[in-house]
Amino acid sequence: MGLGLIASIIIGGIAGWIASNLMKANTGLLMNIVLGIVGAFVLNLILSLLGIYAANAWLPQLVVSVLGASLLIWVARQVR
Template identity: 75%
Template sequence: MGLGLLASIIVGGLAGWIASMLMKADTGLFLNIGLGILGAFVLNLLLSLIGVYAANSWIPQLFVGILGACLLIWGYRKVKS
């Protein structure tokens, strides 16, 4: 069973906020939440394709969300420029 919707939003928001600080991106609250959730989802999907699964608790999911959101911010910057 997953983290749950509310926990996913909280962890995703925190992950997105941390990623925006690391990447020095000026994004808003809702974009932070979206990037964190989408980043965690995309990176979990990619990792599962190679047989790596993040533990089903908030700490590993936070790290995966941060890394995934950083990748999305990087990709957005590449497409934008």
């Protein structure tokens, strides 16, 4: 069973906040949520291409979301 939309938004927000603190980025609440959700999607996609699947539970998805959001912040910095 999936986490659901509300749980994904909550996990995304927490993950984005953690990633922005780790990466020393001042992104704001809405951007934290977006970074966490998009980061989770991007990293899950990359991992699935490598044959690695994160469990569909809150803790593995939180870890993947934080890593994905951190990756997005890093890429944004490289583009600038």
